[in-house]
Amino acid sequence: MGFFEQHILSILIWLPVVGGLLVLATGDDRGADIARKIGIGFSLATFVASIPLYIGFNSSTSDMQFIEHASWIDRYNIEYFLGIDGISLPLILLTTFLTVIVMFAALSSVRERVAQYVAAFLIMEGLMVGVFSALDSILFYVFWEAMLIPMYLIIGIWGGTNRVYASIKFFLYTLLGSLLMLVSFIYLYNVTGGSFSIQSFHDVPLGMTAQTLIFIAFFSAFAVKIPMFPVHTWLPDAHVEAPTGGSVILAAIMLKMGGYGFLRFSLPVTPDASANLAGFMIALSLIAVVYIALVALVQFDMKKLIAYSSISHMGFVTLGIFLFTVRGIEGAMVQMISHGFISGALFLCVGVLYDRLHSREIATYGGVVKSMPMFAAFAVLFAMANAGLPGTSAFVGEFLVIMASFDVNAWYAAVAAITLILGAAYTLWMVKRVIFGKITNAAVADLKDLNSPEFLILALLALAVLAFGIWPDPLINVMQASIDNLTVLATRSKL
Numbered sequence: 001m002g003f004f005e006q007h008i009l010s011i012l013i014w015l016p017v018v019g020g021l022l023v024l025a026t027g028d029d030r031g032a033d034i035a036r037k038i039g040i041g042f043s044l045a046t047f048v049a050s051i052p053l054y055i056g057f058n059s060s061t062s063d064m065q066f067i068e069h070a071s072w073i074d075r076y077n078i079e080y081f082l083g084i085d086g087i088s089l090p091l092i093l094l095t096t097f098l099t100v101i102v103m104f105a106a107l108s109s110v111r112e113r114v115a116q117y118v119a120a121f122l123i124m125e126g127l128m129v130g131v132f133s134a135l136d137s138i139l140f141y142v143f144w145e146a147m148l149i150p151m152y153l154i155i156g157i158w159g160g161t162n163r164v165y166a167s168i169k170f171f172l173y174t175l176l177g178s179l180l181m182l183v184s185f186i187y188l189y190n191v192t193g194g195s196f197s198i199q200s201f202h203d204v205p206l207g208m209t210a211q212t213l214i215f216i217a218f219f220s221a222f223a224v225k226i227p228m229f230p231v232h233t234w235l236p237d238a239h240v241e242a243p244t245g246g247s248v249i250l251a252a253i254m255l256k257m258g259g260y261g262f263l264r265f266s267l268p269v270t271p272d273a274s275a276n277l278a279g280f281m282i283a284l285s286l287i288a289v290v291y292i293a294l295v296a297l298v299q300f301d302m303k304k305l306i307a308y309s310s311i312s313h314m315g316f317v318t319l320g321i322f323l324f325t326v327r328g329i330e331g332a333m334v335q336m337i338s339h340g341f342i343s344g345a346l347f348l349c350v351g352v353l354y355d356r357l358h359s360r361e362i363a364t365y366g367g368v369v370k371s372m373p374m375f376a377a378f379a380v381l382f383a384m385a386n387a388g389l390p391g392t393s394a395f396v397g398e399f400l401v402i403m404a405s406f407d408v409n410a411w412y413a414a415v416a417a418i419t420l421i422l423g424a425a426y427t428l429w430m431v432k433r434v435i436f437g438k439i440t441n442a443a444v445a446d447l448k449d450l451n452s453p454e455f456l457i458l459a460l461l462a463l464a465v466l467a468f469g470i471w472p473d474p475l476i477n478v479m480q481a482s483i484d485n486l487t488v489l490a491t492r493s494k495l
Contacts, residue, residue: 020122032114039118062485081136086482124150159241166241177224184217211273225258239307244351252340267490288315293422331400338393345461367439393468
């Protein structure tokens with residue numbers, strides 16, 4: 001193996017970080033065009049560098065691949081330990097792809113402190129890849145906490161009028177939940193005899209009390225990140241105040257880290273406690289699926305509606321995970337990837353309108369199809385995908401989770417299926433009032449349709465949504481062996 005193959009994960013982590021530091025050197029807004037070009041160049045290079053992960057990935061095994069192992073803090077046996085399996089691979093590819101999308105979106109939407117904006121996203125990209133590839137728990141924790149800083153700055157500097165409140169609320173919610181996770185890592189380090197390796201946590205025997213306390217610690221970190229009901233209140237505020245690119249990354253990638261954490265830690269490390277508390281987790285998931293969808297129905301701000309929609313759809317993820325079946329976890333993973341494309345696209349559509357009229361209120365619009373037909377076509381496609389239309393990627397994930405729910409308990413499936421009705425209701429309600437109908441605002445009649453960068457990014461996302469909706473096998477096959485192995489780990493007893 002050459003240098004690139006041996007260190008591909010490190011390259012994916014540190015290449016965008018170096019790019020971000022380089023962008024900062026361009027200085028003030030006089031170098032904005034250079035900053036944008038560097039940002040696009042480094043994000044494209046990172047995405048291209050991530051493609052060999054998929055090409056060289058052996059989907060027939062659940063073993064960790066592309067492993068990098070180096071000593072870091074010898075005294076406490078903390079290592080620079082990287083590797084991926086079929087669960088982390090799709091999430092890394094989603095991260096590198098959507099960062100390119102955000103960089104192109106910044107061409108027209110960001111006018112002030114461009115270099116700092118681009119740098120924040122590039123640095124955050126590297127840290128997010130680190131979260132999905134870290135196999136040492138302390139390294140995982142460092143990446144997990146460090147990525148909060150760029151997002152905090154993105155919301156706090158480029159956000160709306162209440163950006164300071166939203167950024168502090170986001171930071172405190174996610175930071176406080178993670179501190180208990182760190183405590184659980186230290187406890188497991190002592191129980192294992194001095195190892196912070198995540199894989200070593202899988203094999204250590206734990207009593208039910210210890211498992212329950214560790215599960216609660218993990219829950220405090222991952223449930224906030226998803227976010228699950230009732231610790232979801234930070235997300236709508238963060239989305240409404242965040243700039244378009246911040247909303248895209250927040251919904252499309254950062255929320256998925258909560259689901260990834262449950263899969264990487266809660267199920268294999270605390271299987272008995274996870275099974276014992278599965279009913280509680282399923283109940284919270286179904287509340288999110290139905291109640292939060294009802295909350296979305298009464299929103300008048302497009303961003304807030306999509307934010308609540310994200311919470312509802314992520315309820316499918318935790319529902320699928322805690323069914324403890326292969327089909328359920330498959331559905332959860334497909335839902336995470338699909339939601340990344342669809343939610344990102346919807347926030348970009350809102351950003352397109354906001355850039356033109358500086359309003360996110362549904363009442364401001366109406367009849368947009370008459371002045372922006374290309375935009376309207378994309379917006380309707382993504383709205384239908386958000387409602388779970390067959391032929392789109394969302395249908396695959398939701399269908400798998402509902403099928404898995406039916407295998408376990410028909411009532412779970414019945415309640416989960418309600419969201420398909422509610423999702424169509426709030427999505428069509430928004431589309432009808434924004435895209436169709438009469439033009440009631442004279443400014444809407446003068447709107448200009450998509451420019452070339454906007455068309456390109458929406459077309460790429462539309463292609464992804466349709467491709468995985470029609471042919472999900474490339475996604476499902478790559479994670480099959482890892483999910484099979486995870487199901488075995490999650491259904492064994494460690495008592």
